[in-house]
Amino acid sequence: MGRARAAACAALVAGALAGCVAIPTGGPVTAGGDGEVREQDGVVVLAQGPQSDADPTGIVEGFLFAADTEVTGEFDVTRQFLAAGERTEWDPGAETIVVSATKVEQTGEAQVTVSLSVTAKVDRDGRYLEAPAEAVETLRYELVQDARGDWRISHAPDVVVVNSRRFLQQFRATSLYFLTPDSQMLVPEVRWFRNRNVPTAAVRALLAGPSPWLQDAVTTALPPGTELKPEAVSFERGGVAEMTLEPALAVQDADRGLLLAQLDASLRPLGVTTLNVRAGAGGALLKGAPDTLSVPDPGDLEILVGGQTWELVDGVPGAVEGVRTVDGAQPGSPARSADGRVRVALADPTTLVAVPSGDAEQRTLLTGSALAAPSVDRYGWVWTARASAPGRLDAVRLEGTAVEVTADWLTGRWVRAVRVSRDGTRAAIVSSGPDGVTLDVAGVVRDEGGVPLTIGPGVRAGAPLTPTASVVWVDDVTLGVLSGGDAGPTPYLVPVSGSSTPLPAVADAIELAVERGTRTLYVVTAAGDLLRYEGGTWVAVPGVTGVLEVTGAAFPG
Template identity: 25%
Template sequence: MSLGKYTRRGFLAASAATTLGLAGCATLPNNTAPQALRRFEDDAEESAVTGPEPGREPDLLLRDFYSASAIPVSDHAAARAYLAPETAEQWDPSESMLIVDRLDVTTQAGSTDEQRTFRIVGSVIGSLLEGGSYTPENSVYEASVRMELVRGEWRISSVPNGVVMERMELRNQYEPHNLYFFDTTHRVLVPDRRWLFAGEEQLDSVLLSLLLAGPAEYLRPGVDPALTPDASFAGKSEGVYRFSGVSGLDEKERNLLGAQLTWTLAEANIPAPYRFVADGAPLVASLGEVVPDDFAEYNPRSTLSAGAPLYALTDGRLFEVTSSQTKALANGLGQLDNLESAALTVAGTGAAVQRAGEESVLHITTAEGGSTDILRARTISRPTFEYDANAAWIVVDGRDVVRVVRSAASAEVTQSDVNSAQLDALGGDISMLRLSRTGVRVAMIIDGRVVLGVVSRPPNGPKEIVSVIEIARDLGGSALSVEWQPDGSLLVGTATPETPVWRVEQDGSSVFALPAANITAPVVSVAANSTTMYATDARAALQLPSGGGDNAIWREVPGLQGVRAAVIVAS
């Protein structure tokens, strides 16, 4: 596989981005055009370059170099200080940016008092691509590094191009931020997570430059970048963000672009109000200054309330859960028994899978009540709804992804296959499939592995699952249940006794186990709202505050004490 390279000089000093290939590709980048945003201020450059510690032993100095290489300031001046003069001139950090779990450093045979060679080995878990997007990887990094004494101090005389950092340095030196793009229907903003250098002083300008450059390549099929094909960010002066190339947008499109710009800045905690001027005039004609409330209908956190209705599936029946009790569900699904799974929406739409002899049966209901027997198959996965709650997705017999749409006007039901050909290479059965809140991302469990994809919606033809990638390999194929959390991360239940529940970031950059003191694997169901996580373990339905620390305790869900139930949060 041949991959693109671009020059870090300037761009990485602003946004800490590199180009690398997809997960599992061992070939490093070749060549691509440079992308410059701006340079850091001189005082920031000087403060970041501390240099090697005098008298440092060579193996320790080498580790210091790898830590320093994570700092992009002034074309990686901090890292170049550890290199011999000629090597410092030749070293090209722009070739790649690899993230490893850790680096093992061992001395190779043939070393002398004035020259040493070290073997560097690490497991590559990811890489930062152009624009700061993270992609998971699963490969091995191996390199040979030569060191020599230069005026009595050890310096690196030969080192491969590119940046290699341990995952801790990613956390220490970079921060994740969301850019926001509209889905193809222009109804909902979709987050595009980017990792930017934490020392960036003009974060707002960097974010807007990246936004105008368009979505990450993997996300592009699921969003609409067409609002800004010719637009560019011209900089900020006197508190005004200036843009050019926007004259071709109509009033509605300018309003949508204003929403993207506003929520990208607001979610990065850039203080409002904002002034957007495009081609010499206010971007939105009626708004000289804008605040997030001007685009409240697109608030990416608008549905993250803890007040969404809570339901439970226990003993094959659906119940509504209140603060202290359960009661029978009023709509048509509440009249069914032998249920295997269910999904309900805030709007009142619901779908459930019922076991009937050797078959599973899908039922759909509306807020008005009643249910319809939609289809039958050997197995049907738990339903999951699109953003507007009018269409549900299921997996039939572990292989076929099916989209079911019920017309609100006529109650007519149609179904179509979702093109999931990209999943074929992974093999195995799909035991669970969950659409994100925006409906643009999809999380799946395939033979115990956690797999992510993007939903592409071609104007003609069936929906597709594309940009497929496996994440959370730390789980070792033990995943049993998965659900999106309101902040965009994933909650994963497993069969592992030591670590039954995990949190996984949406880009796969972080995977960590949640407290497990009083939860017993297997965890067959998980759910979450903005304040609480839910899990069904081997004994009961449990809950844990979302902000709980390492010593937090899972407790039984009020109203479900003594009951083993699958908790369902309305979407």
């Protein structure tokens, strides 16, 4: 076994199994080894420390492998590859780079360069950003020889490199729950934490508050400056979690129902069944049940057929009572509020109208070239955008009030699609600009009456994709988009914080609609067909496809 391979040798613990494994375990290694042993499912991989005769490449290769297979979060074995002074300076918590392939090569007498095929990055606070397609990054490691002549790393970048598959074994996606400004709903933000005392990591992050892109759109019942003392959540068998929050007086004066609702929603998916929160050391438990905060049932799917609004009730199509036909050259892109009081559509690509219903006649709400499909938020505002007015979105109400909603990052960009989340705090925006077509999610900043004022900083989602002009919220933390491809438009599930997942392509798909979850996901084709995602494939909706020519479909939102 060569010196470089010896540095990456690992004990594979699964019964009596043992052997050596080179990095990466998935993808080619073009330097530092001449073979590869693949892990078996369920095998625990334990890295060894540096070998005395390892050359610079072998030391860096062993360092990367030790960090990649870390399970405790202490990185004790990994630090053995570092020179004495660097062992305390290296900060493995600063950033995690998720990779699909790694190339290690010596580029100087005491320098090793590592080339990475990057799929994502996770920062110190657990924020996950998916990388663009074919993203690459280079890391450089400097080495020295110690008094015994053994090579050690004198400078290592403050990152941990993790194989894509192993990342999912070591990290856990965790939703932190904040509040809408009116305290009526919970708003999740997903972070990724190492699989060790995740409840403690979640509470600490919850106390620190939402990310910058979301902070102006939500609020929290946890008082400013609240700390976890002692700095850990006690988690016992049976799902009992206990914590103490300081300062006691501020915690006691907080809205207990809302505070407990945030903690309960954030910790219950982690296995917490009983939550005991004390205000101050030795203080009394916060009594009271968490407030119940939820999004109302959105109702049935509605489709537009020749300008007439139909609904699918238990899969059976029928005209919506009291709603009349949209008058226009090309009616499509319907949208409505959850209570059905606000119904809009595009009469043609340049005209947004209120759908005639009851005693109300059809009214034009907005005109402009290439209008984006409308989205209705829970405050009754109708969102769209005009190609003739780049750099902004338009929000209007049925009575005619209109506001322009801007964001610095939208300057010079044309908004092609917009969809506001069910809680009204976030907007998913497809826009095009000098860097191409992107999908971003941003916080919606409103006044006390719910009037949208501005859009906060955008966070990129689905970076490897080229989205088209259709986006929906599949659930509170996942988007559905169409992306171009060789097989035709491909629907993707795109987490706001996570990796995108393709669904089967649909040759002429033009629009998505969803209630909640993939079981309620639909696609409309250019031919007017309506398909539902079922059993891992797209199936025609009985009584619609081949009978009705659908020009648009939507659930509330």
